[in-house]
Amino acid sequence: xxxxxxxxxxxxxxxxxxxxxxxxxxxxxxxxxxxxxxxxxxxxxxxxxxxxxxxxxxxxxxxxxxxxxxxxxxxxxxxxxxxxxxxxxxxxxxxxxxxxxxxxxxxxxxxxxxxxxxxxxxxxxxxxxxxxxxxxxxxxxxxxxxxxxxxxxxxxxxxxxxxxxxxxxxxxxxxxxxxxxxxxxxxxxxxxxxxxxxxxxxxxxxxxxxxxxxxxxxxxxxxx
Amino acid sequence: xxxxxxxxxxxxxxxxxxxxxxxxxxxxxxxxxxxxxxxxxxxxxxxxxxxxxxxxxxxxxxxxxxxxxxxxxxxxxxxxxxxxxxxxxxxxxxxxxxxxxxxxxxxxxxxxxxxxxxxxxxxxxxxxxxxxxxxx
Ligand SMILES: [Zn+2]
Numbered sequence: 001x002x003x004x005x006x007x008x009x010x011x012x013x014x015x016x017x018x019x020x021x022x023x024x025x026x027x028x029x030x031x032x033x034x035x036x037x038x039x040x041x042x043x044x045x046x047x048x049x050x051x052x053x054x055x056x057x058x059x060x061x062x063x064x065x066x067x068x069x070x071x072x073x074x075x076x077x078x079x080x081x082x083x084x085x086x087x088x089x090x091x092x093x094x095x096x097x098x099x100x101x102x103x104x105x106x107x108x109x110x111x112x113x114x115x116x117x118x119x120x121x122x123x124x125x126x127x128x129x130x131x132x133x134x135x136x137x138x139x140x141x142x143x144x145x146x147x148x149x150x151x152x153x154x155x156x157x158x159x160x161x162x163x164x165x166x167x168x169x170x171x172x173x174x175x176x177x178x179x180x181x182x183x184x185x186x187x188x189x190x191x192x193x194x195x196x197x198x199x200x201x202x203x204x205x206x207x208x209x210x211x212x213x214x215x216x217x218x219x220x221x222x223x224x
Numbered sequence: 225x226x227x228x229x230x231x232x233x234x235x236x237x238x239x240x241x242x243x244x245x246x247x248x249x250x251x252x253x254x255x256x257x258x259x260x261x262x263x264x265x266x267x268x269x270x271x272x273x274x275x276x277x278x279x280x281x282x283x284x285x286x287x288x289x290x291x292x293x294x295x296x297x298x299x300x301x302x303x304x305x306x307x308x309x310x311x312x313x314x315x316x317x318x319x320x321x322x323x324x325x326x327x328x329x330x331x332x333x334x335x336x337x338x339x340x341x342x343x344x345x346x347x348x349x350x351x352x353x354x355x356x357x358x359x360x
Contacts, residue, residue, distance in 0.1 A: 080234075081232065081288070082234075082235065156238070169233075170288070171237075177286045
């Protein structure tokens with residue numbers, strides 16, 4: 001079966017085109033208010049994009065995928081619905097999306113190697129692995145009022161006491177949907193579709209205005 | 225705010241995340257080629273429209289994106305239970321009708337059970353309420 005699956009490295013070395021984040025256009029068009037700049041005071045909410053991560057969708061039986069993932073990556077599938085497992089250094093995570101579907105996020109340059117090793121380990125098992133890295137991006141939201149920005153935006157209960165660290169859900173956000181998760185005490189992560197990234201970004205800027213929202217400047221370009 | 229329990233997410237979620245998908249437990253004919261037009265037409269196009277208990281498929285569209293079943297009272301709109309695909313309902317119209325009958329026999333001094341006036345196999349609201357109470 002694995003022979004008939006066409007697997008290729010989406011970040012092959014020979015690619016000479018500079019990758020742009022799905023938000024590249026938005027940063028130019030809607031601006032990037034620096035944290036603390038707008039009001040002259042400290043921003044109570046801060047946006048930061050983590051572009052170019054590797055996003056893999058795993059589908060199949062929990063037992064076989066869990067075993068393969070433990071072997072290859074050293075972390076297992078989260079056992080409960082709506083939960084998230086993060087590895088020791090916080091760079092790799094697996095999230096429950098549905099009873100037979102998980103989202104695996106790793107540093108971008110690990111994606112192809114990981115997919116290859118997972119496929120090798122899974123052999124003929126009835127599973128699917130899809131690299132969706134190019135289809136979505138990850139937006140971080142931090143700051144003391146981050147959950148208040150979320151409360152204005154989603155129907156899900158994002159009270160920090162209810163939405164504990166290690167929770168991750170797919171839910172409505174403004175007029176679109178996002179994958180919303182909380183990897184640690186200080187950060188929330190929104191995984192948005194590429195085509196909705198601009199909308200979500202502008203929504204966050206607008207919703208966060210009263211908290212003096214700012215955008216942390218991170219590496220926005222990836223030379224390949 | 226109106227919440228529906230998703231049996232896969234194992235929690236109550238906002239109604240906006242769901243879509244109704246019509247009558248549940250419709251079995252595809254074992255041998256489609258052997259069906260006459262009426263049987264095949266029934267299977268494809270004709271659906272029940274009961275007053276009272278109805279079993280429906282719903283989709284957790286913005287969520288786990290799984291289909292599941294809901295037992296719902298079409299008179300009160302009350303959701304009586306949700307259960308996974310492949311499972312059978314624990315609350316049915318027949319079940320409620322039976323409960324109601326038993327209740328009626330027990331309470332011989334009449335007028336205890338209100339007539340629901342439900343046309344099909346549905347049970348009265350009173351019986352529904354008593355089942356709900358018994359489950360809680
Ligand atoms: Zn669900």
